[in-house]
Amino acid sequence: MADDPFNTTTIDPGINNMPDPELFAEHPGHKRKHKKSKFENKKADISINSLLDVFSVLLVFLLKSYTNSTVTIKPSRDLTVPFSISQVDAEDSTCLTVTLKDIMLDDKPIITLENGKVAERDLSHGGMMIEPLLGSLQEEVQHQRRLEARNPKSAFKGIVTVISDRYVPSTVLMQIMYTAGLSEFSKFKFLLVKTER
Amino acid sequence: MGFNPTSRRHYEIDEPELNLNPMMDLFGVLIPTMIMLSAAVEVSVINVVAPSIGGEPAPGTPPPKTDIPVNLTVTISDAGYTVTALGQVVAQLPLSERPIVCSRYRGTVPPPRSKNKDRPKCGEKEGQLKKTFLLYDNPALTAKVMDIKNEYPDERRVIVQPGPEVEYETIVDMLDAVRDVKSEKGGVKELFDEVVMSPGS
Numbered sequence: 001m002a003d004d005p006f007n008t009t010t011i012d013p014g015i016n017n018m019p020d021p022e023l024f025a026e027h028p029g030h031k032r033k034h035k036k037s038k039f040e041n042k043k044a045d046i047s048i049n050s051l052l053d054v055f056s057v058l059l060v061f062l063l064k065s066y067t068n069s070t071v072t073i074k075p076s077r078d079l080t081v082p083f084s085i086s087q088v089d090a091e092d093s094t095c096l097t098v099t100l101k102d103i104m105l106d107d108k109p110i111i112t113l114e115n116g117k118v119a120e121r122d123l124s125h126g127g128m129m130i131e132p133l134l135g136s137l138q139e140e141v142q143h144q145r146r147l148e149a150r151n152p153k154s155a156f157k158g159i160v161t162v163i164s165d166r167y168v169p170s171t172v173l174m175q176i177m178y179t180a181g182l183s184e185f186s187k188f189k190f191l192l193v194k195t196e197r
Numbered sequence: 198m199g200f201n202p203t204s205r206r207h208y209e210i211d212e213p214e215l216n217l218n219p220m221m222d223l224f225g226v227l228i229p230t231m232i233m234l235s236a237a238v239e240v241s242v243i244n245v246v247a248p249s250i251g252g253e254p255a256p257g258t259p260p261p262k263t264d265i266p267v268n269l270t271v272t273i274s275d276a277g278y279t280v281t282a283l284g285q286v287v288a289q290l291p292l293s294e295r296p297i298v299c300s301r302y303r304g305t306v307p308p309p310r311s312k313n314k315d316r317p318k319c320g321e322k323e324g325q326l327k328k329t330f331l332l333y334d335n336p337a338l339t340a341k342v343m344d345i346k347n348e349y350p351d352e353r354r355v356i357v358q359p360g361p362e363v364e365y366e367t368i369v370d371m372l373d374a375v376r377d378v379k380s381e382k383g384g385v386k387e388l389f390d391e392v393v394m395s396p397g398s
Contacts, residue, residue, distance in 0.1 A: 048218075052220065058228055059227060059231065082370070085373050086242065088243065089241065090241065090242045098365075166366035167366070168364065168365045169362050173365060173394070174394065177394060181247045187244065189242040189244055192243065195301075
């Protein structure tokens with residue numbers, strides 16, 4: 001009979017009674033722990049390690065492309081500098097920027113061109129010397145000579161860096177070189193955009 | 198107290214948290230500075246001298262050579278190059294029709310523009326596209342000056358005589374063709390790197 005699963009005489013009759021609530025009551029002196037809300041007072045912890053990695057790569061790239069040359073090409077609609085395979089680096093010197101509209105000495109406009117040519121009234125010496133440019137270059141020479149007298153390290157080298165637009169005719173270049181030659185500038189550096197061979 | 202393996206299993210490594218904010222601040226300053234200082238384009242120069250026009254030479258100018266045997270001169274016109282050496286014309290290099298990659302001439306045509314102005318321009322977005330134009334024969338010029346260089350290895354001076362309407366870009370391309378050449382071994386062989394600009398006729 002003991003194996004009879006339907007023998008209800010062996011089942012505790014109090015099995016379906018409700019449990020005593022006292023058993024679940026809080027003990028005196030015991031503080032109930034309040035479950036904290038999932039988002040309550042949680043400090044936002046953003047990981048910036050990835051951003052730091054990106055910045056490091058960017059900084060290395062910029063350091064590599066950094067050039068200490070003071071001679072740079074300022075972007076302009078009128079100035080498209082030709083490409084060259086030359087690998088000679090530029091050095092700090094007086095800059096003459098030539099476009100089809102004007103000639104600038106160290107970013108200061110000196111003379112306005114007419115249809116890409118120097119006006120006849122600004123020329124002398126058989127059409128080779130640009131008079132307004134001569135005056136400005138001579139002032140620049142005097143300025144550099146004064147600097148040289150004060151600081152022998154900044155010796156006057158007589159170098160002009162020519163930054164010219166690709167369309168400028170050779171006549172204007174020759175006039176500039178002739179004029180610069182009269183102002184003690186005898187060496188010229190044509191500044192170009194470096195390209196692969 | 199005995200070793201409790203359960204505590205090892207639940208042990209959390211207390212990693213020290215680095216304060217990276219100062220470093221981020223530093224980068225935040227450095228990167229804009231570097232961007233401002235870095236050149237937008239890489240530049241190079243070609244050294245050129247003007248012919249002496251009388252008066253005393255500038256200080257530091259080397260005395261002119263009196264024993265120049267070659268006097269290599271390249272005259273540029275809208276018809277092409279004329280190469281002169283030892284007072285004689287050694288080569289006439291007319292324009293040649295060749296395909297060229299458009300990347301250097303976006304929005305324009307290559308020189309001589311007076312000859313190519315009626316041809317369709319290289320488009321702004323046609324970087325690697327090749328188009329055919331009338332071009333100065335720079336490869337032939339390089340080959341010719343290499344022959345002269347082999348004959349006169351000590352000579353370094355080239356006189357450039359551009360015509361009055363020859364554009365600056367043409368002069369630069371010509372100088373690139375005569376100044377040096379890539380050797381077969383991968384290096385660069387100097388040809389005529391002392392450039393003298395002289396007004397053309």
